Amino acid sequence: MSLASQLSRRSFLMAATSATAAAALPSAAENVSAADGLKLVAAPGRWPIVGKPHPNTDVWCYDGRVPGPEIRVRRGKPVRIIVENKLEQDTTVHWHGIRLPFAMDGVPGLTQPPIKPGESFVYAFTPPDAGTFWYHPHANSLQQLGRGMAGALIVEEPEAVPVDRDLVWFLSDWRLTANAQIASGFGNRMEAAMSGRVGNTVTVNGAVSEQVSVRAGERIRLRLINGALARIFALQFEGHRPVIVAIDGQPCDPHEPERGRVLLGPAMRVDLLLDMQGEPGQRYRVVDNFYRGLSYWLTQLAYEDKAPVRAHPLERSLALPNNPLPEPDLATAERHVLILQGGMMSGMGMGGMGMGMSNDRAAWAINGHAMTGDGHAGMPPLVTLQRGRSYLFTMRNDTAWWHPMHLHGHSFRVLTRNGSTVPHRQWADTVLVPPHEARTVHRLCCHQEQRAAQGLCARMTRGEIRDGCGSVWLGFDLSAAVVVVFAHERETLEFARLARDGRSLVQPLYWRHERGVLSRLP
Numbered sequence: 001m002s003l004a005s006q007l008s009r010r011s012f013l014m015a016a017t018s019a020t021a022a023a024a025l026p027s028a029a030e031n032v033s034a035a036d037g038l039k040l041v042a043a044p045g046r047w048p049i050v051g052k053p054h055p056n057t058d059v060w061c062y063d064g065r066v067p068g069p070e071i072r073v074r075r076g077k078p079v080r081i082i083v084e085n086k087l088e089q090d091t092t093v094h095w096h097g098i099r100l101p102f103a104m105d106g107v108p109g110l111t112q113p114p115i116k117p118g119e120s121f122v123y124a125f126t127p128p129d130a131g132t133f134w135y136h137p138h139a140n141s142l143q144q145l146g147r148g149m150a151g152a153l154i155v156e157e158p159e160a161v162p163v164d165r166d167l168v169w170f171l172s173d174w175r176l177t178a179n180a181q182i183a184s185g186f187g188n189r190m191e192a193a194m195s196g197r198v199g200n201t202v203t204v205n206g207a208v209s210e211q212v213s214v215r216a217g218e219r220i221r222l223r224l225i226n227g228a229l230a231r232i233f234a235l236q237f238e239g240h241r242p243v244i245v246a247i248d249g250q251p252c253d254p255h256e257p258e259r260g261r262v263l264l265g266p267a268m269r270v271d272l273l274l275d276m277q278g279e280p281g282q283r284y285r286v287v288d289n290f291y292r293g294l295s296y297w298l299t300q301l302a303y304e305d306k307a308p309v310r311a312h313p314l315e316r317s318l319a320l321p322n323n324p325l326p327e328p329d330l331a332t333a334e335r336h337v338l339i340l341q342g343g344m345m346s347g348m349g350m351g352g353m354g355m356g357m358s359n360d361r362a363a364w365a366i367n368g369h370a371m372t373g374d375g376h377a378g379m380p381p382l383v384t385l386q387r388g389r390s391y392l393f394t395m396r397n398d399t400a401w402w403h404p405m406h407l408h409g410h411s412f413r414v415l416t417r418n419g420s421t422v423p424h425r426q427w428a429d430t431v432l433v434p435p436h437e438a439r440t441v442h443r444l445c446c447h448q449e450q451r452a453a454q455g456l457c458a459r460m461t462r463g464e465i466r467d468g469c470g471s472v473w474l475g476f477d478l479s480a481a482v483v484v485v486f487a488h489e490r491e492t493l494e495f496a497r498l499a500r501d502g503r504s505l506v507q508p509l510y511w512r513h514e515r516g517v518l519s520r521l522p
């Protein structure tokens, strides 16, 4: 049976429409319904990341576009997605943050065999939670993600949330050469032991963004997705007071970000409620100032020169409806400590010297266990967990670097940081653990989705470190639901201070993009 015949006519048409629209409108995300089957084709492509007069960039992508199609599905409705591999290497797709069956999690060698070139794989799951999620490869992911393979996966609430507009900003970070091609050097060992691969060009929905037009008085739900390999964002919306209503897809108590900065580590998502209280005709910058001395503006909110859409501002906060997440039982929770180790400037040098790490090619480890590459078989479990129990994990970062730690297939409550309670009832699937943070405690709820047929006993199968990108994994081996802790690439720590205020920028020996011109930094 051909792949096309497995698709309903409707989704086939939608895919075709999406491709056409994408060619004309690189910065807008099309909505694609996956209700009765959707196909994603992973293949090389070309995309105008920087725009004229620079050439299109050779990328690897889904459905010929960057980011991949915005997939919109509904909570509790089955999803079926065929992934066809037209790359010259293996791939898989990981549905980041979705609580789904183990076999659908997309980790090659652990949850499924890799999808070989020319082959396809059908992912089928029913998202239990509404929220902002994303998808990306999990095979050679440093390159596949770094070359453009990723997209937004939005799970809508059963009833529409009352906002005027629902926008997705899929943030990507690219390291481009002067002719707008992706720079080689993936897997640089020195870099891997430090910041990870931070780029020099930041895009919103696949293109360097000049402005986003808005209307005074409107209320926007802005879904921010950090799809970068390693860059951390701290976004400030000049002249505005965004309210965080969800983190990693899961609703939290609505609150304003600390010091007005929305912090987004790699793979993290934040849903903001933005009431557009600016002046018609005016522009307001959205500034990323995470890296000290390297701040730049990501885009501008450009107000149309029209009267406000409503006379009075809406009530301040709007809580999203809760998802069916089981609360951890702290009284009976079993405790574990995960110690993140390695990297440069840890006092241990690179390669795990002196750490007794199990893999001396690795730059990083968890509790002394390291693993390189995307392979996942053969490592002993780090911890064995039981279905239905609650767990409390302390993550302690003994490295000099930030680590965004991701737990596959589960959401967890973030309880304390360095002994201080984390407010606002925050759930997450990816948590940014700052360097040398003495005691970051996360309570991990290992209850599983009610519907999972069996086997929520999690055996944490492995601790992994990929030296190629400095990410850290832990796998939990569940028979019905997944868990893999994954340090989604990492960021840089003031790697250099050469860049200055400008457009998408950064990194000393590379290139800076300013108003469509890439120039070498001094």
Ligand SMILES: [Cu+2]
Binding pocket: 094, 096, 136, 267, 406, 488
């Ligand atoms: Cu991910």
